[in-house]
Amino acid sequence: MRIERDFYIRKTLIVAKELLGQYLVRKYKNRFLIGKIVETEAYIGPKDKASHAYSKKNQPSKLKIKIINENWTRIKKYVENRENFIKRILRCKFCKVTKRNLAEYLKGGHIYIYLVYGNYYQLNITTFKEGYPECVLIRSLEPIENIKNSKGPGNLCKELKLDKSFWGEDLCSSKRIWLEYGEKIPENDIIKAKRIGIDYAEEYKDKLWRFYIKNNKWISKK
Template structure:
């Protein structure tokens, strides 16, 4: 069952935790890839110094965060990487959840070709582990880029499904790579499935 608009139109921290274990599907150029969300980070709008919308910042790049819930916010960093975010809360409340890592389920050969120009069987153990265990890595493997910015996640191209019910422990930590964000760098708004091999490395204190 595909997640509906109401799922995303809630408290961002709640949505972030409940996205864990959900199934991310992307169908592009007739090719379908499927993965399980295993790591996320929440960004809480104007009061969060790590968020692009901190202090009400509103630019063409950030505009998707101010839109309706359940849409994609894809941005470009360092001149080479994409990051995929899911907009939460009602229109005008610029909050979102960054998808940091996923576990490949379907279309693994396609992911391997996109990431390493090799078949999955040709990958080293390290390459297999690094296939989708980071925000830019998963975007590369799932072919998520600027074309998916503002994509409706309740549509038929890029969307998230409920998936099978499973039990797991949710780990919590500070977010990664935001040392510029002063006190906000210490907010425990990163959530992940403990023990999953596709979770990116823990932040060192």
């Protein structure tokens, strides 16, 4: 059963934990590539200094509007009301809007994907309300069907054949990628840990916003 919008538009830390055990399904060349989510990281911009939306200085409103307008054709089918979308972003103090991270401002249930070091992609799922830059990074999958090496965010994107064409895609309506309900993971089987590779994030590098299933061998790092 496909996971619908209500699941994603809740608070990000709740979604990050409850994504554990759910199935990520990718339809590719008449095959289904399926993995169980076993590790996630929450990013809660703009207060989160590890978030792509965080900025030490408040980005000028004119620049935010310019970036939104220049990229409107990429996101317009996913936005309910353009005026309200822009208003929410402008109210977000110390938010940074870029061509890359604009998808992060879509309402919960959309894909925010980007290239890292020009080498591999990372898959994020937006959370909470439209206009609020929050998301969950999918760090690792346990292979279920037609995938093998899905440990780590780069590997899972390669296994699922994910690229920049998925930027902004709606998991609630897409015909090529979606999430389905899988297992409910008991609270005492969920490990909380520091996120990986964010030493620059000052006090936010110590937040226990990474979640993984205890004793699962597909975790990228324990």
